[in-house]
Amino acid sequence: MKITGLKTLVVNAEMRNWVFVKVETDQPGLFGWGEGSLEWKTRAVVGALEDFEPMIVGEDPRNIEHLYQKMYRQSFWAMGAIGMSAISAIEQALWDIKGKDLNVPVFELLGGKVRDRVRMYTHLGGGDMKAVYETFAVEPLIEYAKSVINKGYSALKVVFVPYSKTIEGTKKVKQFAHMFGKLREAVGPDIDIMVDFHGRTTPAMAIQYINAIEEYHPFFCEEPVRPENIDSIKMVTDRTKVPIATGERHISIYQYKEIFEKNAVHVIQPDLCHCGGLWAAKKIAAMAEVYNMGVAPHNPLGPVANAVALHFALSTPNFLIQEDMLTDVPWRWDVVETEITSKNGYWAVPVKPGLGIEINEAEAKKHPFKQEIIHSNTIRDEDNAILDW
Template sequence: MTRITNYELFEVPPRWLFLRIETSDGIVGWGEPVVEGRSHSVRAAVEELMETYLLGEDPSRIEDHWQTMYRGGFYRGGPILMSAIAGIDQALWDIKGKQFDAPVYELLGGPVRDRVRVYQWVGGDRPAAVGEAAAEKVDAGFTALKMNATPEIRRVDNPSAVADAVDRLRTVREAVGPEVDIGVDFHGRVTKPMAKRLAKALEPHEPFFIEEPVLPEHNDALPDIAAQTSTPIATGERMYSRWDYKHVFEDQSVDIIQPDLSHAGGITEVKKIAAMAEAYDAAMAPHCPLGPLALASCLQVDAVAPNALIQEQSLDIHYNESNDVLDYLEDPSVFDYDDGYVDLPDGPGLGVDIDIDYVRERAEIDVDWHNPVWRHDDGGVAEW
């Protein structure tokens, strides 16, 4: 019987953590377990799970391993543990696909689409020069974009802050026209009263969606915000399991869910979340400002989820200052974008081949990425 015999973790620029799992028959599986800015914590959680539960076990029992990693500990859930489970789960599916010489999506029931629509970020953390950047991305073939709505914003801000956000969206809409979709990310920076004002003010320029209008701990405010606008509401990048999503499905306040394949329990869990969303007529657009293994995992679930709408990807995103998504791949063409779509990867497992020599080289660099801490004019901490 095949057994898990070894694992390695590689922290690599710009802010990613890769997991490599080896089996007794020589198959290698890769995953991407990371929380941006908390990679050391996730590394420790992966090591604990591998040493406690998985070394010496049969890699093929993925669901059982998921249940054991999640339910085997008295304390469960949260970003660190669920991200550790996510990366391990991705690697186990990569191994299983390679054992059967098939993409993971073939083992999940087969694809319901041939390609997946993707969107491109513009404008940076404090959105600027968005019109010019948007036009460039559309000229490059993208048909959907996403931008931050605001820089830091006060709990109840002045009319100018709202007008500035409207002007930025208007500039992008005028630059790209009505046939390009523009997602607007509130990034959890915005309080409930400002989210209501912004949602209504931005609506004339027809955003594709407004994302994370409030922090997930305030999801109870989403029905009130949704009542102010016809713009679809999206959220979920900081929700880590099907149980976290229960209430937004039940109150039907969210139109697009955004689970992250490296945070929300991996392929096993996100497929279940997608099925729950389908029952409530909610679409899925997985969160993925991460690396190639996270993106490849997203595409496996996008392939089989009928309600998958569009896929985030991080090529040229403002966080990728030293390395980018394609750098770690032996064959970067697997993520070639054509008219705003990417074809499903057809290789076995996750469908990507990692350049192990380059990974080892880059892992020698001291990577210690943390998101900035923003402050308001009065010195108080602002949401980033």
């Protein structure tokens, strides 16, 4: 069996563009789908996928690790988020091909299932960017949260950490704690609440914010500071009692090394569309298992990414919970054909070979590429200085 080519398909889902890749083979009707969606870098990822095509054409798609090594090592230059997203998409498609060729679901090739269903959580407001990132008042916060719970979820994520300078006064800390307290009161003690700091704060402020909400028992606090400095993340972890998570902006197994060596967090969050794909994520999870860390993969992306995450979760013992954004656009499931189902905040075990999902290319082409909202241009301090969003 040989790879004969790859095709990219970009689908605009309002908040972001989905980047799908189709890896084709010389076996009639046998191909695989992957996803490398990377916000605000859509055209760059498509270009990287085109650059990788001549490296894999003529190769046997079943030799997944071999092809990963070829793309990663023979590229010479270290891969950044763009290159790794392209590699991830291709790698996922290779697993899809192998599962179809062997007539088994992909999770069976990853060691078999270790659980019978996969717990999910979602964001407030679905695909509404302002709802997700700019809900800073109590009433809409509670309204959005109850809407999530009414869909059957027992866990949700909020992103109402104030946009912060290096040091802030007590006003923002008190407002943040007030909102979280009202949210906990509204949803009760049995709903798990994750707080995404989105790298908006420094260690000094993250410690104050987290300590101010400790009594309300967040499930974890995500990316409390920008991810580049592991010592800064470790500082927050050491000075707070709430579980700390990071990892969505770390790519490749090598970027996780320092996190593990320093026991910097309690939960890691690799994105299977950016970290190198399924097998790379399994390696990262195996390293995390040694350090007693849970794995809660990042994934606010498209339906192929959902399928990939499902197979990972089913086969990974230290998996914790899976992010989704299943209500971002009303036509989300029109562009794919799948038997993958979710109910009451859980995904069921798929039975179809491969990833269990196919792109309806005709439907997908009804939503061509559009420039995403450049959200970061709007986040400025009162003196017009740029802040992390």
